[in-house]
Amino acid sequence: MPAKRSSIADRLLAWYDVQARALPWRALPGTPAPDPYRVWLSEIMLQQTTVATVRPKFAAFTERWPDFAAFAAADDAEVMAAWAGLGYYARARNLIACARAVVADHGGRLPDTEAELRALPGIGDYTAAAIAAIAFGRRAVAVDANVERVVARLFAIRESLPAARGAIRQAAGSITPDARAGDLWQAMMDLGQAICTPRAPKCLLCPLAQDCDGRATGAPETFPVKAPKRVGPQRYGTIFWLERGREVLLVRRAPKGLLGGMRALPTGPWEAAPPGLAAAPADTDWELRNATISHVFTHFRLICALAVARGGAHETAGEWWPIDRLDEAGLPTLFLKAARAVRREG
Structure with a gap:
């Protein structure tokens, strides 16, 4: 890994070891690996939904349905009612289908590779990579909105979204370590939430400030470049x-x-x-x-x-x-x- 890429990963992981958010679905640095069921459930819930909204829902779901077997046996209508407030309701239907597939086809244990995870209902490229890295320690590239923003700024990627996503993913892959990839992506998420925010990044507090090409331009908030917004019907x-x-x-x-x-x-x-x-x-x-x-x-x-x-x-x-x-x-x-x-x- 080139020096800059290695520096980014090392600096970010060192920051995460001290600053990691305590979240109910997360294993903090130095603690045992997280329960894959909780990682899967949280990743689906967090799609286009804030942590503050997900926290109480996650607690209610895991108390009522603590594992794949319990979720697979749940009544569809009860799950849909419990999901209310999280939006994007197709996710709840996919949760039910996925839990039943895990029980029926995988003995109640979530598979640990991206390819097998992508074959399950409701799990796309990002979610498969995030689960593989966070729950199973696989080297995988998990690019959500926060990671997209941080990486676009780190490398000052000037192509506009969505066309820039290929370059962003390639750049993200270039800084992915063989070990602790899951911690790296969780660190990126925390950095994007607390410091590398959309409108007013706090560059003076950022552990990656010296590596950031976007900061060097003097206008890090202009990355990622966004195409003009289309007005929906x-x-x-x-x-x-x-x-x-x-x-x-x-x-x-x-x-x-x-x-x-x-x-x-x-x-x-x-x-x-x-x-x-x-x-x-x-x-x-x-x-x-x-x-x-x-x-x-x-x-x-x-x-x-x-x-x-x-x-x-x-x-x-x-x-x-x-x-x-x-x-x-x-x-x-x-x-x-x-x-x-x-x-x-x-």
Whole structure:
């Protein structure tokens, strides 16, 4: 390994040995290897989700389902409800499928190579590399958003994203040691979270400052270079709040697609123009409220009108849920926003 590359790895690992964050899924330097189940679960939960959001969910999941066997035997609906608040719900469906594949095909033990890990549901290139390195000590290159930012700055990679990802991965591979690769990537993640932040990097505190080509330019915050942001399409829908006494109608969304398998408030189609009361769950007197509910998904922004009806013995598919226990239903954020809007308006 060239001198600069070796210096980066050595300096970063020395910093990590002192500054590593204590996280419930992590084995700190000098402690026994982490439980692969906990590494796998945390890596899936942390995809596009913050550590602060994941911590309580991780604790709840591992208490309820402490290993692959318990998770594989879990009821799908219970897992989906427990997942609420973490977003990107396809991850929860993949967790269930992956746990069952590990039990059925690998005797309940997570495989330890990137190739075998990639063959499991919900595990892509990054997650396979991260698990192989962190849980099993393999030399693997795990590039998440924090690592991408740190490496782009270290090497002042001027090509814009996403085209730059190949060069970033190659540069990351050039500093990967044969030993402690997992610690290196966790150190990079911690560095990106605390010091090499997106907008105001704290270069004076950085253990890699003397090695950083981006800092030498005088503008490290300009790396990684990002292509102009594309504006996603906008869709419209209607969310229906139907009360019966002290209960509200909830439905189970179709297993596949956005928010698949989740409990939800009824909603009509999401279309290019406002659909009004199309697909209302009951033939009754609906009141369209002034409030609108907006939510940004990965590929589009959704704006929903809110329709409310109360009273009557409505015969309709779904389940009637106690309004004062709605926080136990595991509703996705979109529908929690709607529930809060109804409560505010009364």
